Amino acid sequence: MRREKSMKKIDTVINDVYDVMKSKDYTGHLKSIAMQCGREVEEAVINAFEPYEQKTNLRMSSIGRCERAQWYAVKGYTPEEIEGSVYLTFLQGHILEAMLVALIKLAGHTVEDQQKKHTVEGVNGSQDCTIDGELVDIKTASAWSWDNKFAEDGIKDDAFGYIKQLSGYGKPDDREEGYFLAFNKNKSTLKLCRQQLEQDIDTYIVDLKDKMESDTPPMRLVDATKFSKAEGKEKLCMNCAFCGFKEDCYGSLIAKPIPSGKITNYFVDNVGASF
Numbered sequence: 001m002r003r004e005k006s007m008k009k010i011d012t013v014i015n016d017v018y019d020v021m022k023s024k025d026y027t028g029h030l031k032s033i034a035m036q037c038g039r040e041v042e043e044a045v046i047n048a049f050e051p052y053e054q055k056t057n058l059r060m061s062s063i064g065r066c067e068r069a070q071w072y073a074v075k076g077y078t079p080e081e082i083e084g085s086v087y088l089t090f091l092q093g094h095i096l097e098a099m100l101v102a103l104i105k106l107a108g109h110t111v112e113d114q115q116k117k118h119t120v121e122g123v124n125g126s127q128d129c130t131i132d133g134e135l136v137d138i139k140t141a142s143a144w145s146w147d148n149k150f151a152e153d154g155i156k157d158d159a160f161g162y163i164k165q166l167s168g169y170g171k172p173d174d175r176e177e178g179y180f181l182a183f184n185k186n187k188s189t190l191k192l193c194r195q196q197l198e199q200d201i202d203t204y205i206v207d208l209k210d211k212m213e214s215d216t217p218p219m220r221l222v223d224a225t226k227f228s229k230a231e232g233k234e235k236l237c238m239n240c241a242f243c244g245f246k247e248d249c250y251g252s253l254i255a256k257p258i259p260s261g262k263i264t265n266y267f268v269d270n271v272g273a274s275f
Contacts (some may be wrong), residue, residue: 008109010132010179013188017100027108037102048087054079058212060118060125060168063204064161067211068216072245079244088243092193096183097128097138100190105130120171121205127169135178138167143186150182154195159239167201177272220249225268231256233267241266 005063008016057077063070071078105111114129128138139162141150149157166178180193198204211218225234233254240246241264247253252269 008132010109010136010192013107013131013181013206016109017103017190020103020107026106028105028108028220033044033105040098040101041095042146044091044098047094049118052082057165058123058205058209060120060123061165062161063123063168063208064158064164064208065126066221066239066243067208068220069224069245069250070208071212071214071217072248074124077245077248080085082244092185094141096140100138100181100183101129118169118172120168121202121209123168123209125207126167131179131181135166135170135173135175136181137162137169137178138181138183140185141182141191143184146157146182146184146186146191148189150180150193152191152193156195163195164198164204166195167198168205170197172200203248217249228267231267233269236266236268238263 019210025144047049054073054076058070058074062073101111110132112130112133113127115126116126116129118127119125127135129136139150149155155162162180166180170178172174175197176199177194177196180195182191182193183189184191221237221239224237224240226237227233228235231254236246236250236253240249243249246266254267254269255264256267257264
């Protein structure tokens with residue numbers, strides 16, 4: 001059943017999405033919203049089959065990631081080959097984003113400025129959208145990320161640099177805060193995380209660009225490795241273990257999959273290690 005649109009605020013978006021799925025009492029033109037969702041999914045699938053090209057310029061989506069990894073990318077180093085399962089995860093994220101945007105519209109909330117482009121100190125990026133006038137970045141979350149990364153008062157473990165990414169999107173409009181809308185892939189539940197933005201993100205980007213110009217890579221992450229008594233070697237943290245430039249960064253590595261086979265631990269080979 002279709003109902004008239006009313007002015008809503010982002011605070012109620014999660015319950016409103018749940019309610020519209022349960023009641024089927026939606027706002028707006030169902031077919032046109034569904035068709036737009038379909039077009040976005042179609043575009044995501046087509047883009048998923050474009051040949052992968054390593055970017056050699058800084059991007060807003062990655063400015064908060066490990067500076068050393070960004071340096072390797074900018075300098076044209078070749079990363080490890082991306083597994084098919086990882087590409088599938090990327091595609092899943094785009095499809096779920098399109099689905100959520102459609103449901104948010106049907107729940108009576110105003111979605112605008114999808115993929116609006118921003119530039120800060122020469123670094124470009126495209127935001128996800130605004131919901132009821134608020135800047136929002138939609139993220140899909142594993143069970144671990146749901147419990148440990150996304151909190152109602154903001155990101156707690158920001159190894160992927162989500163805060164700096166969102167801060168970059170918010171800088172041109174002088175926004176002081178934004179939101180992460182997280183989707184739990186295991187339980188299909190939602191969480192809205194209000195995030196204070198970094199007001200000095202432009203200064204950070206200028207400094208980052210200077211580091212990218214250097215012939216020497218930036219320092220590794222703090223606590224990038226931890227000594228394993230069992231192996232007698234330094235063990236890479238999970239962020240480094242999943243990095244496509246880990247062998248360029250450390251030199252010789254020893255890979256040891258854990259029994260489940262889902263994660264591989266990496267240890268620095270003391271012979272030929274680069275520290």
